[in-house]
Amino acid sequence: MKTATTTTFTPAHTVTTVCPLDCPDSCSLDVTVQDGRITAIDGSEANPVTAGYICAKVRRFADRVYGADRLLYPAVRKGPKGAGSFARVSWDEALELVAERMLEARDRWGGEAILPYSYGGSNGLLTQDTSDATLFRRLGASRLARTVCAAPTGAANMALYGKMASVSYEDVPDARLIVLWGVNPSTSGIHLVPYIKEARQRGARLIVVDPRTTPLARQADIHLPVRPGTDLPVALAIHRYLFEEGGADAAFLAAQTRGAERLRERAQPWTFERAAAEAGIDAGALRAAAEAYATTSPALIRCGWGQERNRNGGSASMAILALPAVAGKFGVRGGGYTMSNSASWGIARTWIGSHEPPTRVVNMNQLGRALESSDPPVAVLFVYNSNLAATTPHQRKVLDGLARDDLFTVVFEQVMTDTARYADVLLPATTFLEAYEIARAYGPFSLRLGKPVVEPAGEARSNAEVFGELLQRVGLWRDGDPTGELEEMLDVLARLPDPIGPDLRERGVATPPHGGRPVQFQDVWPLTPDRKVDLFSEALDAEAAAGLYTYQPDPSTPEFPLALITPASERTISSTLAELPRPEVRLLMHPGDAAARGLAEGDAVRVFNPLGEVRCPVSVGRWIRPGTVSLPKGLWRKHTANGYTANALCPDTLTDLGGGACFNDARVQVERISS
Numbered sequence: 281m282k283t284a285t286t287t288t289f290t291p292a293h294t295v296t297t298v299c300p301l302d303c304p305d306s307c308s309l310d311v312t313v314q315d316g317r318i319t320a321i322d323g324s325e326a327n328p329v330t331a332g333y334i335c336a337k338v339r340r341f342a343d344r345v346y347g348a349d350r351l352l353y354p355a356v357r358k359g360p361k362g363a364g365s366f367a368r369v370s371w372d373e374a375l376e377l378v379a380e381r382m383l384e385a386r387d388r389w390g391g392e393a394i395l396p397y398s399y400g401g402s403n404g405l406l407t408q409d410t411s412d413a414t415l416f417r418r419l420g421a422s423r424l425a426r427t428v429c430a431a432p433t434g435a436a437n438m439a440l441y442g443k444m445a446s447v448s449y450e451d452v453p454d455a456r457l458i459v460l461w462g463v464n465p466s467t468s469g470i471h472l473v474p475y476i477k478e479a480r481q482r483g484a485r486l487i488v489v490d491p492r493t494t495p496l497a498r499q500a501d502i503h504l505p506v507r508p509g510t511d512l513p514v515a516l517a518i519h520r521y522l523f524e525e526g527g528a529d530a531a532f533l534a535a536q537t538r539g540a541e542r543l544r545e546r547a548q549p550w551t552f553e554r555a556a557a558e559a560g561i562d563a564g565a566l567r568a569a570a571e572a573y574a575t576t577s578p579a580l581i582r583c584g585w586g587q588e589r590n591r592n593g594g595s596a597s598m599a600i601l602a603l604p605a606v607a608g609k610f611g612v613r614g615g616g617y618t619m620s621n622s623a624s625w626g627i628a629r630t631w632i633g634s635h636e637p638p639t640r641v642v643n644m645n646q647l648g649r650a651l652e653s654s655d656p657p658v659a660v661l662f663v664y665n666s667n668l669a670a671t672t673p674h675q676r677k678v679l680d681g682l683a684r685d686d687l688f689t690v691v692f693e694q695v696m697t698d699t700a701r702y703a704d705v706l707l708p709a710t711t712f713l714e715a716y717e718i719a720r721a722y723g724p725f726s727l728r729l730g731k732p733v734v735e736p737a738g739e740a741r742s743n744a745e746v747f748g749e750l751l752q753r754v755g756l757w758r759d760g761d762p763t764g765e766l767e768e769m770l771d772v773l774a775r776l777p778d779p780i781g782p783d784l785r786e787r788g789v790a791t792p793p794h795g796g797r798p799v800q801f802q803d804v805w806p807l808t809p810d811r812k813v814d815l816f817s818e819a820l821d822a823e824a825a826a827g828l829y830t831y832q833p834d835p836s837t838p839e840f841p842l843a844l845i846t847p848a849s850e851r852t853i854s855s856t857l858a859e860l861p862r863p864e865v866r867l868l869m870h871p872g873d874a875a876a877r878g879l880a881e882g883d884a885v886r887v888f889n890p891l892g893e894v895r896c897p898v899s900v901g902r903w904i905r906p907g908t909v910s911l912p913k914g915l916w917r918k919h920t921a922n923g924y925t926a927n928a929l930c931p932d933t934l935t936d937l938g939g940g941a942c943f944n945d946a947r948v949q950v951e952r953i954s955s
């Protein structure tokens with residue numbers, strides 16, 4: 281059932297909706313529609329934080345909706361796996377085949393032979409963990425640990441503060457010192473930038489910790505271009521300074537925290553000199569950053585995700601997030617920290633599959649290993665909201681797994697992605713402009729209802745429709761289960777806590793928690809069991825193989841000395857929209873590293889390590905630190921000369937906490953490709 285608001289041959293009109301893509305901001309959108317087609321996408325003023333402007337990525341989202349790569353019909357594979365050759369079938373045929381193969385797999389090996397794989401294609405509450413979870417849990421399928429992003433920071437934030445609500449974008453201008461750590465708002469979460477600029481105009485100082493000279497790093501008072509993976513010793517050196525030289529807030533530590541002495545012990549070895557040597561930065565600049573932080577209030581840390589994507593990522597995030605507690609930066613507007621605010625709404629979603637017994641858990645970062653496993657084998661892989669062939673570490677192992685003859689792969693997608701090319705059955709999915717969604721921001725406090733603005737292209741269907749119908753076809757539908765998209769949306773709204781559900785139903789927007797601008801330790805408090813900040817979680821100390829706050833050395837070798845990073849770009853949201861044209865992709869390298877290898881701008885190079893190889897031109901510039909090279913996040917195979925992306929070079933090892941991805945632990949060598 282579809283309830284779009286437009287019909288053909290209508291005059292141009294504007295529909296206000298919301299962007300649910302995997303970006304912190306969740307902009308309100310004004311979408312212009314004429315004759316049933318999207319003609320423009322712009323910012324709406326409905327959300328005061330996103331304030332009428334949006335990124336260039338989503339401005340061109342209509343090119344995805346109507347582009348040549350859009351999947352319009354269900355199809356079955358007719359060529360070799362990966363060739364992208366398909367024959368059109370009806371929805372009835374496609375869904376019957378999928379249901380039949382899932383039941384066959386369950387009967388032969390048990391439900392765990394079915395692996396659903398999804399992540400972040402939409403960040404909303406409707407397209408993931410609703411009827412999809414009901415289907416797979418009732419089948420007894422393997423469960424996916426969705427850890428590719430934010431798992432280490434989430435574990436750190438939960439242990440320290442119980443995911444306490446953090447500082448709103450609107451309160452950033454009140455800060456007198458802003459620390460941007462592992463985050464580049466000029467590319468992701470762009471609506472934070474004007475608030476930082478306003479703070480700067482009012483005299484705030486800015487510190488940026490990032491291996492690259494990002495636009496805001498260029499303007500910073502202090503830029504610490506740390507070697508990837510060394511954020512932990514840098515943060516611990518600041519803790520050491522606070523404890524040893526008097527910047528620690530003894531009264532706050534005594535009243536509001538526990539574990540401070542254990543943190544102090546682990547920070548003790550990290551002098552400025554030692555940490556700076558490990559991070560490849562200037563010890564004087566590190567001391568200056570610590571002194572500025574200790575002596576300035578309100579001081580705000582915007583903690584991102586760049587520091588989490590390595591072997592030390594959990595402890596690094598924890599050490600960074602612990603700084604405002606040790607330095608006593610809470611209790612004032614504009615002071616404290618800001619991280620993901622999505623948990624602030626108190627939406628636990630405990631209704632999903634809570635009656636089904638637990639099953640095997642597969643860490644999504646180790647998909648290649650799972651596809652090699654035989655205990656039981658993954659016989660059916662059902663991919664939705666994800667382009668795993670492009671986004672998962674150890675790409676070669678993943679592609680080898682997808683090519684298995686005995687693997688039945690279903691891909692439910694909007695466009696012909698790298699993953700879709702490996703499908704046995706291809707199911708066309710609606711975009712967020714063709715379906716309902718409940719979009720929850722993880723930067724600002726925003727929760728809004730998105731609605732379809734046009735009819736689905738071709739025969740595309742929403743997740744609710746497809747998973748609901750599969751539930752029926754495998755004989756697991758039960759009385760009371762929602763039928764179709766509208767019912768699913770109403771069902772979720774009815775389960776949301778008051779007043780969120782009624783607000784969304786009646787006004788399309790929920791009232792922000794804590795007044796939308798909470799002051800930490802004044803309006804909101806840690807949600808830990810004793811309401812204190814746990815600076816040294818014993819559970820996390822046990823989880824981290826080397827121990828909490830314990831640095832694991834750089835994995836580079838003389839053969840592979842360069843750290844490869846894959847930061848977000850201005851072209852894609854993760855890998856979404858990568859089907860659209862973009863400038864040639866180049867490896868970014870510091871001039872010193874290029875000269876040492878005899879490389880010049882535009883040279884064709886191979887970037888390689890024992891896991892794989894990427895071939896592309898090189899770009900030489902000082903906006904990346906020596907010893908580090910960079911390729912954009914979210915590339916597709918077509919973007920490089922040999923059909924592999926940076927993930928072909930990334931290990932499938934896990935972070936110390938949270939089971940996160942270690943993308944930034946890739947160590948590589950680069951050499952010219954001789955013509």
Ligand code: SF4
Pocket residue numbers: 299300301302303304305306307334335336337338469470853
């Ligand atoms: S991707 Fe982010 S900045 Fe772009 S429209 Fe969506 S929420 Fe706004």
